[in-house]
Structures are given as structure tokens and as C-alpha cells.
Amino acid sequence: MKDSTNRPLRLGTRRSALAMAQSGQVAEAVRELTGRPVELVEITTYGDTSREHLAQIGGTGVFVSALRDALLAGDIDFAVHSLKDLPTAQPESLTLAAIPVREDPRDALIARDRLTFEELTADPDRVARIGTGSPRRMAQLNAWARALGRHIETVPIRGNIDTRIGFVEKGELDAVVLAAAGLTRIGRIDEAAQLLSPDVVLPAPGQGALAIECRAGHTAQDAALVATLAELDDPDTRAAVTAERSLLAALEAGCSAPVGALADLSPSSRLRSSRGGPEAGEQAVTELHLRGVVGTTDGSTLVQLSTTAHVPASPDETSVPQQLGRELAAEMLAKGAAGLMGERAL
Numbered sequence: 410m411k412d413s414t415n416r417p418l419r420l421g422t423r424r425s426a427l428a429m430a431q432s433g434q435v436a437e438a439v440r441e442l443t444g445r446p447v448e449l450v451e452i453t454t455y456g457d458t459s460r461e462h463l464a465q466i467g468g469t470g471v472f473v474s475a476l477r478d479a480l481l482a483g484d485i486d487f488a489v490h491s492l493k494d495l496p497t498a499q500p501e502s503l504t505l506a507a508i509p510v511r512e513d514p515r516d517a518l519i520a521r522d523r524l525t526f527e528e529l530t531a532d533p534d535r536v537a538r539i540g541t542g543s544p545r546r547m548a549q550l551n552a553w554a555r556a557l558g559r560h561i562e563t564v565p566i567r568g569n570i571d572t573r574i575g576f577v578e579k580g581e582l583d584a585v586v587l588a589a590a591g592l593t594r595i596g597r598i599d600e601a602a603q604l605l606s607p608d609v610v611l612p613a614p615g616q617g618a619l620a621i622e623c624r625a626g627h628t629a630q631d632a633a634l635v636a637t638l639a640e641l642d643d644p645d646t647r648a649a650v651t652a653e654r655s656l657l658a659a660l661e662a663g664c665s666a667p668v669g670a671l672a673d674l675s676p677s678s679r680l681r682s683s684r685g686g687p688e689a690g691e692q693a694v695t696e697l698h699l700r701g702v703v704g705t706t707d708g709s710t711l712v713q714l715s716t717t718a719h720v721p722a723s724p725d726e727t728s729v730p731q732q733l734g735r736e737l738a739a740e741m742l743a744k745g746a747a748g749l750m751g752e753r754a755l
């Protein structure tokens with residue numbers, strides 16, 4: 410979209426180091442794509458000013474609503490969100506024009522003396538104190554400790570990334586758990602002692618992915634912007650996060666619920682079966698693998714399941730991932746997931 414007016418595009422962003430970093434990167438990509446200047450417009454959200462726990466102020470949606478208000482008011486042209494902070498219900502008047510290639514979705518451990526979780530918990534006389542405000546992380550860290558026959562204390566904290574790492578730097582906590590993607594974006598991933606395997610700790614649905622949101626084409630200009638930004642979309646990332654968010658939505662869990670999910674796409678080694686012998690009917694098939702977990706925050710009970718579907722390579726539509734998420738949610742609910750999510754122990 411080479412707009413003859415060359416009016417700057419206005420990108421609404423929160424002021425945190427993480428938000429500024431990810432908005433800055435998207436702004437650069439949009440400048441390259443459109444040849445137009447992109448202006449960052451800082452928006453303060455309730456989630457940035459409140460000291461309350463996220464679970465008490467209605468979950469991570471609080472970070473998003475001020476940006477959406479600014480979009481609807483026409484104060485900005487587009488916004489960049491961490492996808493994991495976006496509520497699963499999409500307002501009709503707005504659209505996710507692009508979900509770019511995902512960063513590392515894993516959680517990372519930042520610990521004193523760069524110890525790993527196994528090292529940190531090895532001394533039975535010293536119970537490791539690990540900070541996280543996320544019931545999902547608490548549940549899986551506690552389950553991991555239990556599986557190792559060790560004891561930890563999870564300490565509810567919140568604040569921006571620098572604040573949370575500060576608890577370890579000041580010696581107030583032994584470790585904190587943060588999203589690797591956030592650390593990478595603000596240039597601090599080297600400080601991670603350990604990247605937590607999804608076999609042990611599943612990330613939040615959508616973790617590591619960004620969403621570029623704009624008005625859903627009310628005007629010709631809006632429609633043109635949606636079409637342009639779509640060039641930044643990565644269909645594989647969109648398929649994966651669609652499955653994860655579909656699972657979350659079908660569990661009817663809020664964004665602060667103890668739910669982890671991770672989908673990945675891989676070329677299938679399996680070929681579509683055919684009657685014409687081994688060579689006939691060969692077809693490129695992509696496998697979408699979805700894992701989900703729900704647990705009590707004390708880690709005593711986890712419901713963890715996975716499932717796989719075959720999808721056409723680089724799917725343009727998201728009905729297969731949607732369906733896969735709903736199916737896995739139904740299986741998890743049948744195994745008692747709802748009872749575990751009801752628990753509120755922060």
C-alpha cells in the first residue's frame with residue numbers, strides 16, 4: 410500500500426520495555442513494507458498502573474482494552490499485542506491482521522548462580538523460593554518438584570520483566586520464571602539459566618507470538634491497511650496459536666487460569682495412504698500436534714493430554730486448528746479439567 414499522502418501510520422503501544430521493543434520491531438517491518446513512516450503512540454493501560462494481582466483485576470485483558478479503545482476511537486491505526494495477553498473472544502469491529510513468526514514459546518528460569526531447576530532443588534535443607542504470579546507456572550513447577558521428590562515454595566510476584574529479575578538479583582528469591590520470548594525481545598535471554606522443556610512446563614497459549622490488530626475495514630483505508638499488514642502473517646504460527654487459543658476458549662478458562670498449551674507443525678513422515686501402492690497418492694502433509702495441561706497450583710494433580718491432526722501444508726484457513734483445540738478441551742474436561750480450573754489459590 411503505497412499511500413500517496415504518506416501520512417504516518419500510528420502504532421499504539423504500551424510503555425513497558427517489552428511493549429516498546431516489540432512495537433519497535435513491528436514498526437520497522439511496517440516501514441519496510443509500506444514505505445511509510447510509522448509513529449509510536451504511547452498508551453497507558455490499567456494493567457500498567459495497578460498493583461493488584463492480575464487474577465483479581467480480571468486477568469491480562471486489562472493490558473489490551475486501552476489499546477483497543479484507542480483503535481476504535483481512531484487515535485491509532487494499529488496495535489501490537491503479546492498474543493498470550495489477548496482474550497480469546499475477538500471483537501467484531503477489530504481484526505488480527507497479522508500473527509508474525511513466533512519467537513521461542515518456552516518459559517525460562519532465571520536463578521541465582523545460574524542454577525538449573527534440578528540443581529536449585531537438590532539440597533533438601535534449603536527449600537528453593539521461586540517467584541511467579543502465574544497459576545499455570547505454579548502448577549507445573551510444583552508438579553515437577555513433586556516428580557523429582559523435592560520441595561519448592563512458589564511466591565506470587567508480578568511487575569515488568571526487570572522488576573521480576575530484580576527479585577533474584579537482590580537475593581529475595583532463588584529464581585523467577587519468565588517467557589523466553591520476552592527476555593529475547595528486551596535483550597536479556599543470555600541471563601536465563603535454563604529453558605524449560607515443554608515436556609515439563611507447557612507455555613501459555615500463544616506465548617512467544619505477537620498479534621497485529623487493526624479496525625476490521627470500516628473504511629477503504631482501514632481495509633487497505635488490513636490487506637497490507639497481512640503480508641507480515643505467518644500461517645504456521647497462526648495455525649499453532651489458533652489451536653492453543655481454541656483449547657483455552659473451549660475450556661472456558663480465563664487468561665489467568667492454570668492452562669498451558671503448545672502446538673507445533675511438522676512435515677509428516679506419514680504419507681497419505683493410497684490403494685495404488687507405496688508410490689501412488691503421495692502428498693505433502695503437515696502434522697499439527699497440540700499439547701494441553703490444566704492443574705492445581707500445588708501441582709498435586711495435572712491433566713495433561715495431546716492430540717494430532719493432519720492439515721494441508723500452510724493452511725490458509727483455521728478450521729482444523731480450531732477443531733483440534735475444541736477436541737482436546739473436550740477430552741481434558743472429560744478427565745476432570747473443570748474441577749481443577751475452579752481452584753483459585755494465588
Ligand SMILES: NCc1[nH]cc(CCC(=O)O)c1CC(=O)O
Pocket residue numbers: 469491492493494586587588589590591592615616617618619
Ligand atoms: N504476562 C505478561 C507477558 N506477556 C507477554 C510476555 C512475554 C512475551 C510473550 O509471551 O510473547 C509476558 C512476560 C512473561 O510472561 O514473562
